[in-house]
Amino acid sequence: MSDRSFRLAPSDIDQAFQRNEFCVVFQPKVDLASQRMTGAEVFVRWQHPQYGLLPPGLFLDFVEANGRMADMTGFVFHAALDGARRWKSLGREWSVSINVAPGTVTSPGFAEGLERLMQDYGVDPKHVILEVPERAVAQEPDEMCEALLQVRAIGVHVALDGGGIVPVDLSKFVPMPFTSIKVGGPASIRLAQRLGLKGKGAIAARLRYARQYSLEAVAVGAEEEATMAGLADVGFTAAQGIWIQKPLPLEELLAWNGTWARGNVAMDIVMPVAPKANAGPARALERPAHAQASAMAPTPAAVQAHAAAEGATPVTKEDMQKALEAVRAKRAASAVTLQAKPEHKAPTPMAAVDASELEDILEDEEVQAPPAVKQQGFGIPGDACPPMKSLVQRRVAKAGADGAPQSRKSTAQDGFV
Numbered sequence: 001m002s003d004r005s006f007r008l009a010p011s012d013i014d015q016a017f018q019r020n021e022f023c024v025v026f027q028p029k030v031d032l033a034s035q036r037m038t039g040a041e042v043f044v045r046w047q048h049p050q051y052g053l054l055p056p057g058l059f060l061d062f063v064e065a066n067g068r069m070a071d072m073t074g075f076v077f078h079a080a081l082d083g084a085r086r087w088k089s090l091g092r093e094w095s096v097s098i099n100v101a102p103g104t105v106t107s108p109g110f111a112e113g114l115e116r117l118m119q120d121y122g123v124d125p126k127h128v129i130l131e132v133p134e135r136a137v138a139q140e141p142d143e144m145c146e147a148l149l150q151v152r153a154i155g156v157h158v159a160l161d162g163g164g165i166v167p168v169d170l171s172k173f174v175p176m177p178f179t180s181i182k183v184g185g186p187a188s189i190r191l192a193q194r195l196g197l198k199g200k201g202a203i204a205a206r207l208r209y210a211r212q213y214s215l216e217a218v219a220v221g222a223e224e225e226a227t228m229a230g231l232a233d234v235g236f237t238a239a240q241g242i243w244i245q246k247p248l249p250l251e252e253l254l255a256w257n258g259t260w261a262r263g264n265v266a267m268d269i270v271m272p273v274a275p276k277a278n279a280g281p282a283r284a285l286e287r288p289a290h291a292q293a294s295a296m297a298p299t300p301a302a303v304q305a306h307a308a309a310e311g312a313t314p315v316t317k318e319d320m321q322k323a324l325e326a327v328r329a330k331r332a333a334s335a336v337t338l339q340a341k342p343e344h345k346a347p348t349p350m351a352a353v354d355a356s357e358l359e360d361i362l363e364d365e366e367v368q369a370p371p372a373v374k375q376q377g378f379g380i381p382g383d384a385c386p387p388m389k390s391l392v393q394r395r396v397a398k399a400g401a402d403g404a405p406q407s408r409k410s411t412a413q414d415g416f417v
Contacts, residue, residue: 008059012048013063021049024080025043027041027043028244028245028256030238030239032231032232038095041131044075069104077114077117078117081121095129097129097130098129105151114154118156125155125156128156129180130158141168159216160178161182170206179216183217185221189231192235217238218237219241220241222240222242222244223242223243228243245265
């Protein structure tokens with residue numbers, strides 16, 4: 001769905017939290033050596049009642065612009081850790097990877113809040129991976145390094161997400177806060193395969209660094225068999241992508257038998273899954289709903305009053321059809337009327353000029369010209385231009401018997417070199 005085909009209102013975010021419309025999905029990650037699942041990365045979705053399933057690229061900027069990113073971050077952390085708690089209870093030692101914004105990592109007390117949240121859910125810190133974008137690390141290396149070292153101090157792993165597109169000198173990070181790197185996109189993976197570990201590119205350098213310091217190197221975007229082939233040879237140790245499996249709701253992930261999809265997936269609508277159905281918007285890294293008193297859900301009247309205050313009304317299909325017809329009518333009214341092509345007028349022919357008159361004019365101009373002007377031109381400096389009449393006579397004298405002038409090679413005396 002194009003981001004121009006619908007419009008969201010701030011009240012939609014409140015209703016999404018209250019109605020449990022936000023959900024998360026988990027994409028499996030496999031170890032290339034054993035080809036067994038070792039963890040999953042969590043992604044957020046919006047199961048909108050009118051527009052269907054929305055990917056994060058269509059609403060996260062809108063959520064942030066309305067000051068609700070803290071609520072969204074809290075929701076994702078609660079849902080991710082609840083999923084980790086669920087599969088731990090089934091005896092599966094999987095890790096959960098969570099994408100986190102740079103401003104969240106560097107916020108005061110982030111590491112302490114994350115530690116309390118993991119304790120509430122009973123999740124071992126070694127099974128939690130925070131993914132940070134390499135662009136943020138490149139822009140604020142000192143501040144990010146300090147914050148990430150605090151995260152590492154509580155036992156949580158950190159992944160550098162990006163794949164070497166943005167130059168980040170990892171040797172400057174002492175001690176090293178990263179425990180894994182991620183190279184995203186089929187194009188980046190194929191480039192790494194062509195260059196190999198001995199290549200001169202940034203991706204090859206990143207993979208060499210990962211092998212040197214025993215960091216996990218994850219290939220993200222494995223969509224076909226050709227992409228999967230030879231990943232271990234160029235330094236990758238793990239992979240994720242639709243060739244393995246698409247992002248799944250928690251219940252489907254727990255029921256998955258580990259058989260690779262090999263690209264045979266359908267991106268169907270995902271039903272909402274969340275830790276608690278009635279847990280309203282959770283602030284970032286607060287305690288889970290089962291560890292605190294549950295808040296009373298707003299009444300329908302309060303929701304309608306809030307929507308009226310925001311100035312947003314529900315949009316129906318009839319309203320969208322009327323708006324479309326109004327736009328078409330406006331375009332028709334403002335259509336530019338094409339003017340008839342003007343008739344082409346033939347240019348007025350120039351009157352014929354007698355060549356003898358032209359020779360007389362040139363001779364008169366040459367005689368009247370001062371000596372300084374006569375010395376300008378292509379000829380030898382200091383020599384005056386020969387009279388036009390003598391040039392004409394010389395051409396006539398050298399003409400052949402049939403009256404056609406004979407061609408000859410140009411010389412310096414003729415004014416061309």
